[in-house]
Amino acid sequence: MDKKDWVQLLVATCILGTLGFLGVNLFEMKGTLATVDTRSSKTDERVGRIAETLPELKSRVAWEELNSRFEALVLTSVALSMNNGAISRRVALYRPTLKKAFMYDIEAPEESLARSMRLLSGTIYNFDRKAITFSDLTELAYEQRFSVLLPTSLDSRNSFVVRSAHLEDLKKILRNASKGEPREIDVETAFRVIDLSEKLDEIMEK
Structure with a gap:
């Protein structure tokens, strides 16, 4: 080849x-x-x-x-402007097992109050991953044609349904923000949001 x-x-x-x-x-x-x-x-x-x-x-x-059964409700009123330039809010911590709501009246500069609200919501989600805001709850209910009545005085984005009973950190935050101990009011026992929605206005006005 x-x-x-x-x-x-x-x-x-x-x-x-x-x-x-x-x-x-x-x-x-x-x-x-x-x-x-x-x-x-x-x-x-x-x-x-x-x-x-x-x-x-x-x-x-x-x-x-x-x-579903809840352990507590954190109910926050809408912000109101005061004559002295401060912002006022009322936060109610409702415990059905105690048949009581603890009322915290908070008056502070806008930035300080906003910081307290962020700390409050962050603390809630930290110890209770199942917590839900009333804003999300009502939106979910509306889509499925369930009726949830909320008072106009309630800030639904800063109000929560809490499933866990670990609330001491919340009390501490609210005591510091309100600079005092809360007022206690008697509220009838209800463990479901659907049973209490019509009474929220009554709680917030006391």
Whole structure:
């Protein structure tokens, strides 16, 4: 076999090797794409099933939030501007097991009061991950056509349904903000938001 034949054989071998390599990679790519497509299809199916069950799930969550037993309510009034430039709020801490609400009247500069409100909400979420604001609760209830009546004097974004009974840190924050001990008022026992919603105005006005 002369030199020319060897060159032709070498070139043919290189070409066939390259084509074989490309063929193997193409096969693997097709397999990978098929796997990705299958997974994508399964994901779409799961998302579809979740979307179908979402209305039922939201309805169940709304019902549970309104009917589940709570340990305390933190009820915050809307902010009122005072003649001296300060802001006034009333915060009621209702404990159904004690049949009492503890009333904290807070008057402070706007920035100081806003800081106290952030500290209050942060502390609530820190010890109770299931806490929910009245704003979120009423929105959830409205979407599912449940009725929750809230007084206009209530700041729903800074009022909470609390499932945990660990409240000492909240009391400390409110005592410091109000610069004194709370007033205590008697309130009939109710362990569900749906049973107490009509009485919230009565609590806040006392």
